[in-house]
Amino acid sequence: MSSNNYKTAQVYLERILEHIGKIEKYKIGLTLEVFKKQDQDYDAICMQLSQIGENVSKIEKSPDRIIDTFPNAINWKSLKGLRNRIDHDYTWLEAEKIWAMLDDQLNELKNGASLILKNRFGK
Numbered sequence: 001m002s003s004n005n006y007k008t009a010q011v012y013l014e015r016i017l018e019h020i021g022k023i024e025k026y027k028i029g030l031t032l033e034v035f036k037k038q039d040q041d042y043d044a045i046c047m048q049l050s051q052i053g054e055n056v057s058k059i060e061k062s063p064d065r066i067i068d069t070f071p072n073a074i075n076w077k078s079l080k081g082l083r084n085r086i087d088h089d090y091t092w093l094e095a096e097k098i099w100a101m102l103d104d105q106l107n108e109l110k111n112g113a114s115l116i117l118k119n120r121f122g123k
Contacts, residue, residue, distance in 0.1 A: 053083020
């Protein structure tokens with residue numbers, strides 16, 4: 001990997017937080033019923049989740065060893081798997097499962113990324 005292409009894992013963690021911020025903004029006033037019916041809300045949120053998973057893949061390849069150092073801060077494998085599901089099997093996604101994940105795990109992901117940024121990069 002040339003030094004011109006290298007980005008520290010900090011960049012990817014910050015991007016994850018940006019994508020979470022967009023999801024939080026898109027979700028304001030949204031209900032599961034509306035989420036299931038309005039393609040643009042569903043598509044916008046799934047796109048952000050896909051980008052989160054893509055950033056996890058980049059963190060995984062980064063020499064910063066973030067995943068080895070913070071294996072339990074974030075459910076790395078689940079996020080990467082979700083990205084693959086969204087990108088390769090989109091028509092089989094279930095809105096209810098995506099919605100439940102947003103309710104159950106989005107804050108956990110935000111807290112984990114923030115914790116890593118603070119402890120590893122002083123941000």
